[in-house]
Amino acid sequence: MNKAIHKIARVGILLLFAAAVLIGCGKEEIKVYRIPKESVQTPAMPHQQAPQWKVLGDVPQNWEEKPASGMRVAQYLVKGKNGAQGEVAVMPMVGLKATKDEILAIWRGQLGNNVVQKSEQVKIGADEGELFDLSTEQPPNSELPSRILVAMVLKNNINWFFRISGASNLIEESKADFINYLKSVKITSADQTSQQPPTVSPTPIKPSDFKVPDDWKPLPPAPMTLTRYEVSDGSNSAVISISKLDGDGGGLLPNINRWRGQINLQNISADELDRVAEKITLGNLNAVVVDFTGTNKTGEQTRMVGIIAPAGSFTYFFKMTGQKEAVEKHKSALVNFVKNFKF
């Protein structure tokens, strides 16, 4: 018995010390894993995430609005003379850790070597801000911007950055427009602009996600939509648009009221929602269908059929708007299209 005890004790002690050495000397390993494409997520660092604002201002005619994405709550394509192009981006940063100089250093780095930096005071909406003018004659390559104007202002603990970048000539001719835009800027939270479309998700939908009826002809995408089609029967036509938004896309009621506003109908209350929104099932998803008839800007009778389908982390919006007869004829095609859509 005593021998057996000794044997057990010896083995136990050896095992425990082996475990101790293994634990004490354990080396952390390099990990490798696969994740969905970063664009599918919202991977920005904490202080970059501020997508809930709407920035309004006097946008010059040669600025084309682009969908907001990532940390940019507004962005525009600037079209200059001779086909030159630049871009304007508006970025709020909450809880910014880096100093102003550190932020500027990043943009200076994008311009390459021998960057000249100037600064001046500028009006941003009702606030006083700073405008930095960064330029170089030696950009890393000819396709990259050689001049960046960055306006900064701290407002309600949020650092706002307004940036225009492009070739030196384009920025020079756009500087006055940019300063006028800054003066006219008005920043509001999403709550105050619930009638505005919410931010478009950065996630594109793939052509394999759906099969388009043969008589739907593609249209160029418009702001806040991912794809659009037109269906036409001689003099009658309707436009179909598809959007995919993060989360609940701003909510069911605000979106329905926004749509009603587009055909000059009055807002409805939450109590009336059940009356106007018909609930349907799309596989495992619960969606709603709305069908309104109003008028367009010229007073012409206009019908709108919309389907709102929350799916996972996103909400899909399908909308057909057009002359009453065309919408009546193609409504079933829209419903079938949505039923076969790959969410």
Added chain:
Amino acid sequence: MLTEKIIDALTSIRLTVICLALAMVLVFLGTLAQVDKGIFIVQKEFFQSLIVFSDIRILNHKIPIIFPGGYLIGLVLLVNLIASHFKRFGLLPQKIGLLLTHFGLLVLLVGQLMIDQLHIESNMRLVEGESKNYSESYSRCELAFVKVSDPDSDTVVSIPESQLYKGNVIRHPALPFEVKINEYYENSRLENLPNPSSEKGAATLGIGRTVRVNPQPLVTTSDQRNAPSAIIELLGNNAPQGSWLVSFFIDDAQTFAAGNEQWQMFLRPERYYKPYFITLLDFTHEKYPGTDIPKNFSSRVKLTNPHTKEEREVLIYMNNPLRYGGETYYQGSFDPNDDRVSILQVVKNPAWTTPYIACALAGLGMVMHFILNLGTFVREQKQK
């Protein structure tokens, strides 16, 4: 005979007392060291080690410390407990109470070791409307290389902080290049060069060309974190030749090509990815009227798991966490600068039941021991 002597020493009650005394001294020393080093470093150096090689500051004097570490003391106690049990008590039925109590202690010691090894605490910072499928470490960082050239998914190669030190050359089959660490700053700030044309930046490629790194002293309080930076080089497979600056302060991806692949690199808090998404729908933050003292927080979140097709809303508030996928989401904190931001504390602790089981076993053992002794006592009294 030597074995006999070792076994006698390991089973002696004297060893138990020495270990308990050493543990008390270790806790005291760790508490003193925490003032300068902070809780995370002290945990690692004093309690998660076999031998402590550290120092403490007393009256502005740095005193070197070499002392048995938490792992060593715990393991010797464990061996002492098991060995002495076999030697002294054996497996007699009348000792079942003691056996259970000691087994409870054993579970407690082993459970603590498991918790130490397996427990992961991180946080998920969400703005209302935002979805995330990862949480981030409070204290650890990673040098992450992300291959973005695949059409459907990204491949992340995460190099732990422990491998980030000057002169280390990192090789891994998933990386088509070697990574050489030229400099590593545990805490730093970045500063742009006043005149980049005449001054050299911290690196020769990317953002580092026009900034310099200012090393900073380590922060030790638990409400601050260090912001590391590193100067690295990528070697081989046509990776760009030169040095890069990676830093907590550089959020924009620095992209480069290696062979036919596109890569991005980041120095960032270590991420723990999950197979599901958490979306913050609404965050409420109540304060006591007329003060800034927090009264109540709650986060209404949507849990979406594309693999199980699960989608449900959950309200997380104090003492009402979300438990899902082996992790617990507590309402952790908020951002004082942004009332739309909720910070969830994410705890993964697969061994969380061991203290409860240990206490139950020890308690049951003591009750049984008491009852058995009481019976013996009563019988003896009757016989008298």
